[in-house]
Amino acid sequence: MQDSSPAAETPKPSRIQRRNRKRILDAALEVFSQYGFRGATLDQIATEAGLSKPNILYYFSGKEEIHVTLLNALMDTWLDPLRKIDPEGDPLEELLQYVHRKLEMSREFPRESRLFANEIIHGAPRMGPDLETVLKPLLEQSATMIDGWVAEGRIAPVDPRHLIFSIWATTQHYADFDAQLQVLMEGQDVLEGASAYLDTLYRRLLTP
Amino acid sequence: MQDSSPAAETPKPSRIQRRNRKRILDAALEVFSQYGFRGATLDQIATEAGLSKPNILYYFSGKEEIHVTLLNALMDTWLDPLRKIDPEGDPLEELLQYVHRKLEMSREFPRESRLFANEIIHGAPRMGPDLETVLKPLLEQSATMIDGWVAEGRIAPVDPRHLIFSIWATTQHYADFDAQLQVLMEGQDVLEGASAYLDTLYRRLLTP
DNA sequence: TGGCTTTTTTACCATTTGGTCAAGTTACGA
DNA sequence: TCGTAACTTGACCAAATGGTAAAAAAGCCA
Missing domain, CATH: 1.10.357.10 (Tetracycline Repressor, domain 2)
Incomplete structure (x- = not known):
């Protein structure tokens, strides 16, 4: 395994990965579309997704990456x-x-x-x-x-x-x-x- | 004078007041329209207006008031x-x-x-x-x-x-x-x- | 069950940012 | 020209926020 970061590609995402990435993107869509990029906070997204902020940053390298993914x-x-x-x-x-x-x-x-x-x-x-x-x-x-x-x-x-x-x-x-x-x-x-x-x-x- | 704040109304604005309020609103329009309310910072507006941040807050009670005025x-x-x-x-x-x-x-x-x-x-x-x-x-x-x-x-x-x-x-x-x-x-x-x-x-x- | 990996959390940190304050500095009428 | 009011600024805060580190917990498979 040459890359330990799950935010990277291909190494077939686990069940949990798929579920949580989806939750995060759903939450982020809600929050970004309502408050804009700068107006949205990771904490808001985290709350909306039912996850902790660091947990979100385990799946995405940062706020920017979530936005770009969307x-x-x-x-x-x-x-x-x-x-x-x-x-x-x-x-x-x-x-x-x-x-x-x-x-x-x-x-x-x-x-x-x-x-x-x-x-x-x-x-x-x-x-x-x-x-x-x-x-x-x-x-x-x-x-x-x-x-x-x-x-x-x-x-x-x-x-x-x-x-x-x-x-x-x-x-x-x-x-x-x-x-x-x-x-x-x-x-x-x-x-x-x-x-x-x-x-x-x-x-x-x-x-x- | 029951109100020392120039951000208040009526007491006929001075020449400087008019000039600077205009500068601030011009700058704020530029910055707000480009970055949105949350995305804009008072420092940006101040720089754009050629004034210091505290000086801006001398003319407007806060970021919000500038936005609403616009x-x-x-x-x-x-x-x-x-x-x-x-x-x-x-x-x-x-x-x-x-x-x-x-x-x-x-x-x-x-x-x-x-x-x-x-x-x-x-x-x-x-x-x-x-x-x-x-x-x-x-x-x-x-x-x-x-x-x-x-x-x-x-x-x-x-x-x-x-x-x-x-x-x-x-x-x-x-x-x-x-x-x-x-x-x-x-x-x-x-x-x-x-x-x-x-x-x-x-x-x-x-x-x- | 033991041992490994994946996932989650707790405790922080550094920066940014809206806003304050008190000490200047400038403008202006008497 | 002098004094007062209007204006400006440098030095600070406190809160919010994006992000990190390391340890704890949960999954998973032999």
Whole structure:
């Protein structure tokens, strides 16, 4: 065994390792998404996870590593809906489905959305590489696909990148600005209305 | 003089008071918008303002008060474009103008936008009251106005609240997620394209 | 059960940070 | 120009916080 630290990779994690790393990441997601990186404390995370602070540092080398781990894990889930767009499908329906999937993610994973938003707002200090190597190629690929659809006259002419940005903005808004929406729309089922509204919005934009 | 603290109100601020309070608020906006409330330190703000830390605490009773002062000052500027919508004007043009004004604010005041976004993402711990007493009534009033336009058939049927949310989301996105956009759109004039895209988006949605 | 490894805890430490205080220093009206 | 009030600063705290070390406890397997 050339590495005694369990924070290292590969040497097949034990049952306890898996359980506790999961607990820690769950707790960290809760705390980081609520208070931001600087605002969150290891003690908070420890309490939330039901572990002691030194115990947490047995599984992760530090606060930073927990945060980065969360961010990396997030990226995949986050871009999944975009990857799922079928270039062979009906353009309008594919794009609308993308909108609805993204909105659904805001409902199901608001903490992840806020974690991500927080990171970007603060200048993406820990995501620069991922943005460049993962997000950008996918955006370019998707833009090309959409441009193709436009060229074929199957959807109305539109700037594909700004289209995608606006979908990100409008859907994630419901997770990231939830506190505001709770005040403004007290009680009402916000996501229900959002779904109908966004459907109309993008249907009208994209219908040739 | 029943209150020696200059952080108190009314007793007409001196020239130096005005200058230094402004310096501090400018510096604090820069620092808070970049690092968030917890992430910002008084020392950073002091350095940025060119003052000593104790000197800053001579003008403001604490970190919190600086932050709240910024947030309050922000609210007015922020809602100005919404207030400027003319109920007597042409509905479509008024709403499109609103979109463009909001986008312009993202260009001119990105720090303010991020400060606000940060506050909301973290649950609006210092803005609850303002949201309720200032934002909500204005939203309701605007929604009523838009509903009126819809009823008169002057714009297409639309949920006025979600319309406004989507305008906030799409325009502020360009300020709040600037770090991401810089990576994805390196070099290009992002706001230029955004303006054209959003014009099309909302024109198509709202044209009866 | 004994012996080894993995996991957990107790007791600390060093730094950072918001904030205080009392002693200066500067501005300004009489 | 002199005295008072306004302003500024250096020297400190106390609490919070990320992190460490070493010993104790719990698992695990022969």
